Amino acid sequence: MSKSIGSNFARVMIAMLLIVCALITLTPIVWLVAATLKNPDDIFHYTFFPPIRALTLDNFRDLFHLTHFGRFMVNSVFTTGATVLVQLFFSSLAGFALAKYEFKGKSAVTGLMLATLMLPASVTMAPLYDLLYHMHMVDQYAGIIVPGAVSVFGIFLFRQAIVQVPDELLQAARLDGCSEFRIYWDIVMPVSRPMIGAFCLMSFMGAWNSFLWPQIILHHDNLFTVPIGLNQLLGVYSSKYGMLMAGTLVGVLPVAALFMLLQKEFVAGLTSGAVKG
Missing domain, CATH: 1.10.3720.10 (MetI-like)
Known part of the structure; x- marks a missing residue:
């Protein structure tokens, strides 16, 4: 039983580590997508996406x-x-x-x-x-x-x-x-x-x-x-x-x-x- 618990715990920890790594890897992609939808004045004003009303496809x-x-x-x-x-x-x-x-x-x-x-x-x-x-x-x-x-x-x-x-x-x-x-x-x-x-x-x-x-x-x-x-x-x-x-x-x-x-x-x-x- 202890081996099964230990194995499940290891799998959960590995899954969490992979999720964290995936989020870190995808952060620049999310920023890139967000930047394409911003007005020139909002490029450096918001870290990621601006308010919905400010989104634009003008770029x-x-x-x-x-x-x-x-x-x-x-x-x-x-x-x-x-x-x-x-x-x-x-x-x-x-x-x-x-x-x-x-x-x-x-x-x-x-x-x-x-x-x-x-x-x-x-x-x-x-x-x-x-x-x-x-x-x-x-x-x-x-x-x-x-x-x-x-x-x-x-x-x-x-x-x-x-x-x-x-x-x-x-x-x-x-x-x-x-x-x-x-x-x-x-x-x-x-x-x-x-x-x-x-x-x-x-x-x-x-x-x-x-x-x-x-x-x-x-x-x-x-x-x-x-x-x-x-x-x-x-x-x-x-x-x-x-x-x-x-x-x-x-x-x-x-x-x-x-x-x-x-x-x-x-x-x-x-x-x-x-x-x-």
């Missing part, structure tokens, strides 16, 4: 009517979607090669790829910009998509997942006459579905929230993405905080929606290489 209306935020959203969806698809294809293909093929110089290639992970992105920005300038990719979406076409981190994620696919399965496919690309596409990729979900979510978040490189490479406002568009709301002498909070909330929604759709694959993908069966 959302002004966001889409006074700025090109709708265009910024379309730009971000296009550049992010293209980056994720290209990264997914090349990263999974390279991960398949590293996991299932033996070739001369494989160790050297692997070591070189790992070394690139140690380079800060800021170190390569100047030479990369110069290269893209001579390739006429400045102020174009290609200047964002092409440099991010390959993710070394993604390659090793897929390698870790694909290395667990039985070699006998691939040999059986070859005996049936499958080409190497068809083995990759029809056998390896479906088996690696959890890792695909995890990688797509991480790649989407990185591309969607990218600010510095798009700010450098894009010059015309009709090409701006959401982070750059939000930065335009910060003035030198005054800032439209209500519109800024409204834009931030709208910009967070696609990432939150994608996480809800891929949360199972995200958890399964991150743990797929943790235990070797």
